Amino acid sequence: MDAIEAILSRRSIRKYNKKQVSDELIKEFLEVAMSAPSAGNEQPWHFVIIDDPLILGKVPTFHNHAQMLKDSSIAILVCSDMNLDHHNGMWIQDCAAATENMLIAIHAEGLGAVWLGIYPREERIKGIKELLELPDHVNPFSLISIGYPAEQFPKANRYEESRIHYNKW
Numbered sequence: 600m601d602a603i604e605a606i607l608s609r610r611s612i613r614k615y616n617k618k619q620v621s622d623e624l625i626k627e628f629l630e631v632a633m634s635a636p637s638a639g640n641e642q643p644w645h646f647v648i649i650d651d652p653l654i655l656g657k658v659p660t661f662h663n664h665a666q667m668l669k670d671s672s673i674a675i676l677v678c679s680d681m682n683l684d685h686h687n688g689m690w691i692q693d694c695a696a697a698t699e700n701m702l703i704a705i706h707a708e709g710l711g712a713v714w715l716g717i718y719p720r721e722e723r724i725k726g727i728k729e730l731l732e733l734p735d736h737v738n739p740f741s742l743i744s745i746g747y748p749a750e751q752f753p754k755a756n757r758y759e760e761s762r763i764h765y766n767k768w
């Protein structure tokens with residue numbers, strides 16, 4: 600699948616079958632994440648791989664749109680070391696770019712994933728920091744639930760001419 604096709608056909612997948620995701624694929628997804636652009640190339644990201652069902656199952660207690668984690672075998676938390684944020688809050692965009700890179704690669708490899716928003720929701724930040732014992736200088740950004748798809752959706756066509764402006768609004 601080429602890059603354009605992967606981007607255009609990616610959809611959020613929240614139901615998975617039992618097939619395990621290999622360590623090789625997880626490594627590839629992390630490599631893809633860390634190849635994202637970042638402000639001044641600061642690369643502030645860290646990643647927490649969560650494959651313990653007991654930990655995955657606790658996330659929905661503080662994140663009300665994360666029920667799929669009860670059936671997911673693996674998720675990756677994208678977070679930022681705030682000591683590496685040298686561009687005044689740009690860590691948010693850096694982590695978003697890393698997250699989206701992973702979503703596209705996961706889909707291109709025939710797996711499915713969904714971006715679960717953590718930052719800037721206070722209760723989700725607190726919940727994930729406590730659950731994963733993140734140090735104070737680390738901010739959680741997003742959680743990506745990953746698995747082999749047990750559902751599929753057609754390509755979404757969101758192209759909208761009225762959102763495009765030339766030279767002036």
Ligand SMILES: Cc1cc2nc3c(=O)[nH]c(=O)nc-3n(C[C@H](O)[C@H](O)[C@H](O)COP(=O)(O)O)c2cc1C
Pocket residue numbers: 609610611612613664665713714715716755
């Ligand atoms: C910042 C952000 C936060 C999101 N948070 C959640 C979430 O908490 N739970 C969830 O099921 N989906 C979440 N999503 C996925 C969106 O619901 C999904 O991307 C959107 O409905 C478009 O559908 P698609 O991904 O299939 O194209 C989130 C997406 C983004 C970009």
